[in-house]
Amino acid sequence: MSIALNAVVSDARPRNERPVGVIGTERLYVSTSRGSGSVPVFMGGSSTLGTVTQIVVMLHGRLRDADAYIRSIQRALAASSVNANEVMLLVPQFLATADVEHYRLTDDCLHWEWTSWMGGLDAVGPAPLSSFDVLDALIDRYPLELPQLREIVVAGHSGGAQVAHRHAILSDAAGRCKARGVKVRYVIANPSSYVYFDAARPQRDGGLQLIDPRACPGFNDWKYGTERLPRYAQGVDARTLEQRYVDQEVTYLLGTGDDDPAHPALDISCAAMTQGPQRLARGRAYFAYLRGRHPQLQHVLQEVEGASHSGDAMFVSHAGVRALFGASAWLVDAYTQTEGSATE
Helix, strand or coil: CEEECCCCCCCCCCHHHCCCCEEECEEEEEEECCEEEEEEEEEEECCCHHHCCEEEEEECCCCCCHHHHHHHHHHHHHCECCCHHHEEEEEECCCEHHHHHHHCCCCCECEECCCHHHHCCECCECCCCEHHHHHHHHHHHHHHHCCCCCEEEEEEECHHHHHHHHHHHHCCHHHHHHHCCCEEEEEEECCCCCCCCCCEEECCCCCEEECCCCCCCCCCECCCCCECCCHHHCCCCHHHHHHHHHHCEEEEEEECCCCCCCCCCCCCCHHHHCCCCCHHHHHHHHHHHHHHHCCCCCCEEEEECCCCCCHHHHHCCHHHHHHHHCCCCCECCCCCCCCCCCCC
16 A cells, blocks of 8 residues: 655656655554654555464665565565465565655654665664664564464565665564574565775776775775674674675676666765676675685575666566575566666
């Protein structure tokens, strides 16, 4: 369910700096010692809670277009061999201040600067809660409510993949779920950047080189490295974060066509450019980096042949369906991309 208003906006503004077109009408309420608030959520899949064995939490990109992402994973589910009665689909929506003002939302609605939620930074109101606090609330809630639940998948494309990747590093929610008999997996598709655990960055020859901070100030700060960590991660050292991450169950999805160094949504900051010239190169280099540091790494890299920067192309593919719904799932229907699909 959703609500929409027609907005007259200036075409001169970047697409992600305009009010979103649709707001989810379901609400997730988050309460911590730092305060409380709510976020809109789009829901799909099974409406019979007693039959749900898997939850897929999909994270939207920088456009905050959660409505496009719920349609994408609904298409992936419909095109798969999975029993839809056993799967719940959730897409939380991380709103900007402009969204809340434009739609005159309730005072308890959490809102961030345009893209600060992508790095897990705190909301600007009504309470200083991280987007990772929101994910923790989702992950912690359902093992208590769904008696048959066995698995939670946290997935994202582009900006949403950055959230999933960084949540897997900073959060211990997977450990809490494991103690309740529920597994947490992460699916990370075509992000613009990754978190490195030291000062080395990939070179064109496939090797690594330490970066001179004078040449690229802040290259190793969060969200590109483990210096100057956000409030959410206070009190946790970088070594613990790295071990936590490599112990997670992670699948990387890379589109072989997502190799445009001039893509308008590509992060071209100095810190991001130290990781490679475009998304495909950055993803390959990061996986090689982790394998070099952890030869027994159990993470999986899958490439989707010909896919560019499209959430639909990534998730409604053989590799995407298996990553989202499990190794026993497969793609059973032909797929044609439709208007309103997930991209950035």
